Amino acid sequence: MNVERSYGADVDPDGTGERDETDGGDAACWAGRFAVDRDDLRCRDDVERIVRDFYRQAAMDDLLGPVFAAAHVDWNHHIDRITDFWMWQLFGERGYEGNPLRFHEPSHARTPFTAEHYERWVELFTDTIDERFAGPIADLAASRGRKMARALQRLLDGVSDEADVPTTVTVTRPPTG
Numbered sequence: 001m002n003v004e005r006s007y008g009a010d011v012d013p014d015g016t017g018e019r020d021e022t023d024g025g026d027a028a029c030w031a032g033r034f035a036v037d038r039d040d041l042r043c044r045d046d047v048e049r050i051v052r053d054f055y056r057q058a059a060m061d062d063l064l065g066p067v068f069a070a071a072h073v074d075w076n077h078h079i080d081r082i083t084d085f086w087m088w089q090l091f092g093e094r095g096y097e098g099n100p101l102r103f104h105e106p107s108h109a110r111t112p113f114t115a116e117h118y119e120r121w122v123e124l125f126t127d128t129i130d131e132r133f134a135g136p137i138a139d140l141a142a143s144r145g146r147k148m149a150r151a152l153q154r155l156l157d158g159v160s161d162e163a164d165v166p167t168t169v170t171v172t173r174p175p176t177g
Contacts, residue, residue: 040135041090048083050141054128055079063120071107089144090137100148101155108156118149125149 041047055078058064084095104113125145129138153159 038132038134038138041133041137041141044083044087044093046133047086047090048079050128050132051079051083051086053132054125055082057124057128058121061120061124063116064124067107067111067113067117070111086141090141101152104152104156113153113156115153118153122146122149 041050055068055075059068059073059075081096081098085100087093088096107113122145126142129142129145133141
């Protein structure tokens, strides 16, 4: 990320180019003085960057990390597959096969997802996007991420989208023989 710092005398009184407690003010007061150039998501490399950076953070996160550890994720395969998914979601580029919501059922059975898991996932995902990209596609990615988290939570909690009433799913198999 390219960060351009411009300090005026009122912001950097000691002339060091660094902020410290003697410079005064809090982060909310001086954060706007940092100009950050961020482009929008444009291609597969950008999407893969988001996916890799997000999952690197999630795998090491105190709350989400144990879920991934219990799932024994094959990271190379997972990153490629999730990149395919987001290319489909953001650019309409087909390549992802499967149902991303149903894919999480075995992990949820091993390590039940809580409301805190979904909140943390959304926080890390949207922060990862916001720190690296800005624009309509980046906004779409964040919005779709929040929507996916809500849909996954409803599915795994057995709640219907329409009335928020728990539903029972019965799976039947055709008769054999």
